[in-house]
Structure formats: C-alpha cells, structure tokens
Amino acid sequence: MPFCPECHQEPDLGARCPLCGLFYRERRCPECGWEVFPRETFCGACGVELGSRALAQVHAPMLPAGIGRRVVATCFDLVVLVLITELLQVTLLPSPWVSVLIGGLLYYGTFQARGRQTLGQYVLRLTALTSERYPLKLAQSLLRSLLGALSWALVIPPLLALRDPQRRTPVDRLLKVQVYLTP
Ligand SMILES: [Zn+2]
Ligand SMILES: [Zn+2]
Numbered sequence: 001m002p003f004c005p006e007c008h009q010e011p012d013l014g015a016r017c018p019l020c021g022l023f024y025r026e027r028r029c030p031e032c033g034w035e036v037f038p039r040e041t042f043c044g045a046c047g048v049e050l051g052s053r054a055l056a057q058v059h060a061p062m063l064p065a066g067i068g069r070r071v072v073a074t075c076f077d078l079v080v081l082v083l084i085t086e087l088l089q090v091t092l093l094p095s096p097w098v099s100v101l102i103g104g105l106l107y108y109g110t111f112q113a114r115g116r117q118t119l120g121q122y123v124l125r126l127t128a129l130t131s132e133r134y135p136l137k138l139a140q141s142l143l144r145s146l147l148g149a150l151s152w153a154l155v156i157p158p159l160l161a162l163r164d165p166q167r168r169t170p171v172d173r174l175l176k177v178q179v180y181l182t183p
Contacts, residue, residue, distance in 0.1 A: 002026050002059035008038045015060035021115045023133050024059040058133045062180045064166045065126045073120030080119050105145050113141035131176045147171045
C-alpha cells in the first residue's frame with residue numbers, strides 16, 4: 001500500500017499527500033521485492049531485516065516533461081517576470097538589470113521551492129523535483145535559479161537539454177533536479 005513518507009497517510013485520491021504535498025511512496029524488500037509497510041523492521045515474506053535498506057519508490061508513475069511544454073510555460077512566466085521587474089523598478093530598484101536579476105530569483109526561486117509551481121508550470125502541469133521526487137528546498141531552488149540565469153546568459157548550455165534523454169539542462173543534471181509532468 002502506498003503511503004506518504006512524512007505522515008504515513010495512505011492515499012485517498014491523487015498522487016500527493018494533501019497534508020504534506022509529498023508524492024506517495026511504496027516500500028519494498030531489497031532481497032525479495034515483497035511490499036512492506038512504512039514501519040516494518042522485517043520482511044513479511046523472506047524475514048530479512050530491512051532497516052534503511054528497504055527501497056522506497058514513487059507510487060504514481062511520473063514522466064519527465066518535454067521541451068515544448070516547458071517552452072510554453074516559460075512564455076507564461078516571462079509575462080509575470082516582466083510585471084514583477086516593472087514593479088520593482090518603479091518601487092525599490094531603479095536599475096533595470098538589478099530588477100531583472102532580483103525579480104527573476106525571487107519568482108523562479110521561491111515559486112519552485114517546496115513542490116510549488118510558477119504560473120506557467122501550474123497552467124502546463126509541470127513540477128520541478130529532485131531525481132528522487134522530493135520537493136526542492138528553498139536554498140536549492142534559489143541556487144538553481146541563479147545558475148539557470150547565468151547559464152542562459154551563455155545561451156548554449158540550456159540548449160543541451162535537447163540532447164539529454166530526460167531533457168535536463170546542465171544545471172539540472174548538476175543539481176539532480178528534473179522537471180516532471182504532474183499526474
Ligand atoms: Zn503526508
Ligand atoms: Zn523479503
């Protein structure tokens with residue numbers, strides 16, 4: 001039976017726990033593959049001691065998001081980013097470059113942390129998660145946004161995502177992050 005890795009609640013509907021926002025997981029014996037419960041210490045089938053060795057996999061299958069969807073999401077987000085930049089420029093930060101950098105970091109960094117989505121990602125049902133499908137921590141998400149912005153300044157690195165089988169940019173490969181299509 002799948003369960004939430006945080007509160008151990010069993011699924012009702014959907015792929016995520018409504019309380020914690022985490023994806024449901026299944027735990028299996030590493031020796032025989034038998035499904036075991038969150039708190040079980042020994043495998044019910046072969047009797048082996050599980051400890052932390054029991055494999056937890058995400059219950060619902062999730063696919064890496066394609067490039068097309070991500071480009072459309074980026075177009076939505078650029079509109080939001082222009083508005084944020086304009087707002088920062090007339091209120092706090094007169095320099096346009098500083099406004100773009102701070103606005104971009106705040107928008108992309110905070111909205112993709114903790115399993116949340118940017119507007120474009122929400123519309124196109126995308127979520128950025130770690131390769132084990134845990135939400136990004138705030139610091140991790142801010143770092144990813146900063147490195148992403150730097151790599152876009154060089155133009156070529158983000159385009160390498162086209163050659164990656166899972167469509168990850170070099171920054172996402174480095175930070176072990178994947179943009180998924182949410183079920
Ligand atoms: Zn939960
Ligand atoms: Zn077993």
